[in-house]
Each structure stands twice: as C-alpha cells, then as structure tokens.
Amino acid sequence: xxxxxxxxxxxxxxxxxxxxxxxxxxxxxxxxxxxxxxxxxxxxxxxxxxxxxxxxxxxxxxxxxxxxxxxxxxxxxxxxxxxxxxxxxxxxxxxxxxxxxxxxxxxxxxxxxxxxxxxxxxxxxxxxxxxxxxxxxxxxxxxxxxxxxxxxxxxxxxxxxxxxxxxxxxxxxxxxxxxxxxxxxxxxxxxxxxxxxxxxxxxxxxxxxxxxxxxxxxxxxxxxxxxxxxxxxxxxxxxxxxxxxxxxxxxxxxxxxxxxxxxxxxxxxxxxxxxxxxxx
Numbered sequence: 001x002x003x004x005x006x007x008x009x010x011x012x013x014x015x016x017x018x019x020x021x022x023x024x025x026x027x028x029x030x031x032x033x034x035x036x037x038x039x040x041x042x043x044x045x046x047x048x049x050x051x052x053x054x055x056x057x058x059x060x061x062x063x064x065x066x067x068x069x070x071x072x073x074x075x076x077x078x079x080x081x082x083x084x085x086x087x088x089x090x091x092x093x094x095x096x097x098x099x100x101x102x103x104x105x106x107x108x109x110x111x112x113x114x115x116x117x118x119x120x121x122x123x124x125x126x127x128x129x130x131x132x133x134x135x136x137x138x139x140x141x142x143x144x145x146x147x148x149x150x151x152x153x154x155x156x157x158x159x160x161x162x163x164x165x166x167x168x169x170x171x172x173x174x175x176x177x178x179x180x181x182x183x184x185x186x187x188x189x190x191x192x193x194x195x196x197x198x199x200x201x202x203x204x205x206x207x208x209x210x211x212x213x214x215x216x217x218x219x220x221x222x223x224x225x226x227x228x229x230x231x232x233x234x235x236x237x238x239x240x241x242x243x244x245x246x247x248x249x250x251x252x253x254x255x256x257x258x259x260x261x262x263x264x265x266x267x268x269x270x271x272x273x274x275x276x277x278x279x280x
Contacts, residue, residue: 001212002029005254013259014045020263021271026086026247027052033072035079042080049080050245051135051190058119059091059112059143066119067126078130084190084244085127086164088137088144089116094211095141101208105141112143117156124160135164135190140172141211147175154184163187165237167228168194168220168249172201178232185240193233193270194249195226220251222266223273230270234277246270 010030017025025047032038042049054073058066067074077085092106108116124134136153138144144153147170154163163184167177169192181188197218204214223230234246248266250257 001215005259008254008259010041014041014047016260016263018045018047020260021267022047022248022263024048024050024245026050033076035076038076039080049077049082050247051082051084051086052077053086053088053137055088055090055093056123057091058089058116058123063119063122063126066123070123074127074130074132077132083131084133084135084162084164086137086190087123087134088139088142089120090142093139093142095139096212097141098210098212100210102141102211102214103208105145106143108143108149113152113156116143117153120153120161121158124158124162128160133162133189134160135162137164137166137192138169138173139166140169145169145173147173147180150175150180150184154187159187161187162189164190164192166192166194166249167230167233168192168196171196171228172205172219178229178236181233181236181240181242185236185242188237188240188242188244190244190247191237191242192247192249193223193230193266194251195221195223195228195230195266197221197225198227201227215251216253218252218256220249221257222248222250222262222269224265224269225262231273231277234270234273238277246274 054070056066094100094105127134138150165181165188170177200217200219204217204219248270250262
C-alpha cells in the first residue's frame, strides 16, 4: 500500500533502519531499481540489499515469458550481490484486492499443480545458474497460503525451489512456523519474521476481512509485540542449519505505529534471540 508512509523519504527509512541496528534491507516501493543508483544510496547508510519481492504468474505464462518479465528484477538482485529472490505465485491472488475477503482466495486444483510445479522447477534452475535461490513466499490471499499447501509445494518441486518461511503469514493461515521450520529445514532459503496481534487476528478472521483491511486493522507487528514464539522458531532454524537473513517485517500504518520505535523493538528482540540460537 504505497499510500502508507508515502510522505516519508527513502533516506529517512534507510537512516532509521541503520539507527535501529539493521545490517540490510529488502526492496520496497520507494527504492530506485537501477543498481548504479541504488548501490551508493545503500552504501551511504551501511546497508546491504537482502532481496526483493517478485510476483510471478506461472499459471498464466510459460517459463520463457516469466523469465523475460523477471529479468530486470533478477538482474538488479544479482548485481547488488543478493543470493535469494523472494518469489510468489500471484495468479488469481486476492491479497491486493481492497474488497475481496480472504475466504475467496484461490485454491489450486490437480491440473493447476501439474502446471505450476514443473514451471517453478525450471524457473529455479535458471535462477540458480545466475547465483540466485528461488525462495518461495507463501502468502495470505494467494494460491499457497496454508501449511498443507506449503507441504504440497515442497513435495511437488525440486530442492532447487527454496522456501521463504514467513512466521506471520503462516500463523495467520492457521499453521505452525516452528513445525514448518523443522519439517522443511533443508529447503528454507530466507525468513521473514513478522508477529501478529492475537486479538486483531481473531477479530479480522471472524469478520473475514480482505487482507489489506486486516493490515490496516493492525494484524501484523514486529517480533516481540505479538503472539509468535520467535525463540522456538529460531531454535528450529538453527537446528536445521539455517544461515541466511532474518528479515523483520511489520506492515503497519506508520501513522499508528511509530516506525523507528517498532524497528528498534523488532530488531532488539530478534537479535537477542538470534545471538542465543546462533552462537558465533
């Protein structure tokens, strides 16, 4: 939702991210998408580029067409030194629809899986040849939302297809991020650490709100401010040998949740747990 925080300059976002203690950042709406422009901006703030979201439509177009569409994004990630690409299938998705409730999100049939899995395998192979791991982002309102759908995707695809574990999206979908981290440890390529407010989850689920409406209600928050047991999540990741980024996400309205305050809370809470789970 680009209108949230639209008046906040990118420089402020980056300066406050660094002030809060972060070492890297993911792409967002405010970021230039040309490496010669982006690289010196991030360098000035001492931040690495962790990755960035790519919404694919492999149910609607073949791998050649998808690779052509993804080329500017993949090229930027490669030049910026990223090793993973945040990748989600957004065909038929309702996560960006302002009036469509989550109960009307798409569900794949057998014929859909037969198309999606081999195309994703080929995308992953081509991306790997460029030094990028496909990190599949399960997401509310999309074709891979539930824990069972994550399991199906992992079973239907090759190991080249990695998993992005998102604690907030999986918990909101009724899943268990600790169990998923244990079950899919070899495939986890990237982690989004997002917390949820239990009361808001109950209220927005009962009301069957659209995804963006739930975000505006304050569904998500930073680690340490909600219901997710991040100590258990990080212990499971460490036991599975995970060595990638831990990305703090909140997706909050900055007019209601002061960005630097929450950035510090999320960073400090997660960093303390990570220091224990991943000793040097």
